[in-house]
Amino acid sequence: MASAEKHSFAGSDDGTRMWAAMMAVSFACHVAFFVMMHFLPALRPEKKRTLPPAVSVTMVSLPQAEAPSAAPAKPAKTPTPRVQPAPPKPVEPPKPKMPAPEMPAPETPPAPKAKQSLKKQTYRSSKVVDSAISRIEEKVEQESEQRPDPLQDALDRLREQVESSQEVGSTEQPPKETKASSRTGMVGGSSEGILKELELIDIYRMEIAWRVQKNWAFPDRLAGNGDDLVVELAFTVLPNGEIRDVWFDKRSGNRYLDESAKRAVLKANPVGPFPKGVTKSVITVGLRFTPEGVK
């Protein structure tokens, strides 16, 4: 409002009128703004949620093995018959395949734990989350003997978060995650549903990351000592699990590494379909590849 200020020095009368006019305009605009916000929820800035800023993930291999019993896995059209025998170096015990993102049909939700705004759009997705979490938990446990894995940490955190948010009411939670986790039980109100959906999406993204990691082939030696090689790429996933539009946000300078990262994504295509309860038409997944190199 620099111009308004400037004019107000011109004369007090003019200044007052100007001030009033400006106030009016400002008020009108604010009203317009909030009205728009209300009617166009899509414009609302998305909340930052759940995932800690950098989920550090040292993905331990997850050779595919028996599918988790829980999931009558969807026609998780599996890509890439994994031909290669175990990798030379780190041979890890087989781990369960990643849980298919979608869950068995929602069951009756547990009793509500806290007050909740009831609106339409009830995703009984808590079940879905729970069982996804429990399967992830299993997985995490099975892998716990192995080297520390940032992805596991992330999953742990995610899980804890979900658990705590289920016990505790909606209010105080760990800072950043609060919004996402503040939902309780099952009866999602619309905002609740959205939060839950976001959580589902995060879990889904993690699963995709696992899957991509599983398909990532890169000789450590090509990264030397792993000095600061970072590739950031992102891609969109359609509801049926099809990967579209892989793009680089940041290249490493090591061409082979860049390509290996992209290939890993392509090899993971298609990933499982969206979990039930996700209404988005497309999900974007960002991955950061940071080969540790040879130690």
Add this chain to the structure above:
Amino acid sequence: MTPTFKRLPSVVMTVVFLIAASIAVPAPADAQRDYEYIDISNPFLRKIPVAIPDFASGNGDPGELQSAEKAGRVLSETLDFSGYFKILDPGAYLEAPRQTGVTAEQITFRNWTVIGAEMLVTGKAAHIDGLLELELRLFDPFKAALLLGKRYRGEPEDFRRMVRRFCSEVIYLLTGDWGVFESRIAFVSDGTGAKEIFLSDFDGHNPRQWTRHDSIVLSPAWSTDGKWIAYTSYAKGKPDLFIRHVEENRGVVVSREGINTSPDWVPGQFALAATLSFSGDPEIYLLTGSGKIIKRITKKWGIDESPSWSPDGRKLAFVSNRSGTPQIFVQEMETGRVQRLTFQGRYNTQPSWSPKGDKIAYTAMENGQINICVIGLDGSAPVQLTSNAGDNESASWAPDGSLIAFSSTREGRSRIYVMTAYGTDQRRLLSLPGEQSSPAWSARMSGP
């Protein structure tokens, strides 16, 4: 109307615009940054999965089929040797380019991406006028793109050279370095009853005896151009330094009083450093390729030996007991400044400077075990590459710095082994009668 009100509309417009912008702009930005990055740092597979289906033949006559089969096998072995690749099991292949064709138009890349092949090599061998014509192609199935296509023609028995040349191109594409496929290894073997120098291809193929002193030989060293080898022999009753042309029958013997040992060629020059003790104290000297002393390099009482040049020839690593125990030191040639490099353990010898210049491999004896270690020149801690596998010594770097040859007694007798520069993929290089030791890896040679 005051000027202010005249201006009002424009002010309003500005404000409205700003508000509109504030609403409109964040939305797309948010949509774009709708994701956070999930970190992935451990590749599931630490090699590149490559498919190498059977090679096709020109018209299918038995000779061609045989050439095709041999070329395919050697190509697999050669790529495998580098340690970068995982050759996919042919049983999983969904397509047989041998029948359907080896060119991009004839390949259904989806058949290869679906089995996880990140690279595909096809080949075709044909006999034309008594010559072998070998077509080799490297594809990226995910891009459905030809990365490399070569046609070689030569004597049928030269198929190995053709395949290696192609593999070198593949490695160059991948690493920017020509790799090791056109290099050779010299080593000492006593299979004939005396210690003699043998030469073999980089992969241990085609070993043949090179010296016939019927005596003891030690520590062969290649000149950078691969044309000369210097070594120590007791053929004349004491350790003398022999400098000999690899192919032709010429050379000189440095036979000064005392010992004349542990040569190492100055990179890119017809000159070498060696340990001579005619002064009564083993010191390192710089010699011409014809054996004339240029100057004395080390000037400290005590034993100084086993010189190894940095790739730029400006520094020299060597072993000295000047601090009480044998340790590795580095001397700058220009200034003469000497710095001790190894401090761990009481016995560190046989330095070998990596062709990349950043590391030195050496032999360390600790707790009765002899192992190969690598130490960075930046003062980083040494890394032990071998352990609990007999005695391991005499590290020699491959010309691209990706592999290290060494001798080991892990299977009882001393034999030559190869591992990656990080200690992975340790394997025996060859199997010959007697014991083998002192491997020396040549530079890349395009000739035979």
